[in-house]
Amino acid sequence: MHLTCPLCQSPLTRTDRSWRCPQGHAFDEAREGYLNLLPVQHKKSRAPGDNDAMVRARRDFLEAGHYLPLRAAVTAMLQPLAAHTLLDIGCGEGWYTTALCDVVPRVVGLDIAKEAVRLAAKRDPRATWLVASAARLPLADASVDVVTSLFSPLPAAEIARVLVPGGHLLVATPAARHLWSLRAALFDEVREHAPEKFVASLAPHFTRVQQQAVGFPLQLDGAALANLLTMTPYAWRATAAKREALAGLDSFTTDAAFTVQLFRLAQGD
Ligand SMILES: C[S@@+](CC[C@H](N)C(=O)[O-])C[C@H]1O[C@@H](n2cnc3c(N)ncnc32)[C@H](O)[C@@H]1O
């Protein structure tokens, strides 16, 4: 799983805490241990990806354990693959990635949001943490056994490029009725999520080999509810009155509903 230069795609080698390519492009590890491989010319905004408030709300929500059954389902699906190398795309602040390190020896966590990667690097030194874009993965061709994308971007051709022949892609998405009663409290009309939509974009490169529904009740206290509203982008589209009515509650019960799917790289890709 060799790192490659985001500017010229040559291999990067490490001396002390600096990574260099043969063309002389150099990238220094941050104090927290992560590596920033997102050159300014590849940034579409000053601070791309999730903003700091979303990142911290998600960290606190996940840290409280509300999504533990989902994390357990993801690691259970991965374990039989006996992978040596794994790339977690859109790793956020690394709450899932850390559990992936328990089942796979070499893990790279990658996210475009620097604050998320900074928190991830402080959380777990076992993984290699990268600030980078999913659109141009800074990894060598055919060098990764498994890619995970948990509620994160899915650049199908790039994922296919970095996977070894026969490699796997694990995807977690919200299922149609995820957080249904929460959404009913936020919106006059609630639409089902369309979790199958992305599968079409994977079709040229991947074959689905496994699919699992993971659902469980969520008992939220006031703090968890506030964090969930902050980390969920569509909640911001609700009217201020509805958001405030919800934010004032000190408990709320709803249901989490996810789909976890495993794909295999198609032969000849
Ligand atoms: C919904 S969050 C999921 C985070 C984490 N996997 C989790 O489930 O807790 C999506 C993540 O994708 C990241 N992201 C968005 N666009 C990206 C891109 N082009 N490249 C890499 N990461 C990206 C965001 O910064 C954010 O951390």
Ligand SMILES: [Zn+2]
């Ligand atoms: Zn270079």
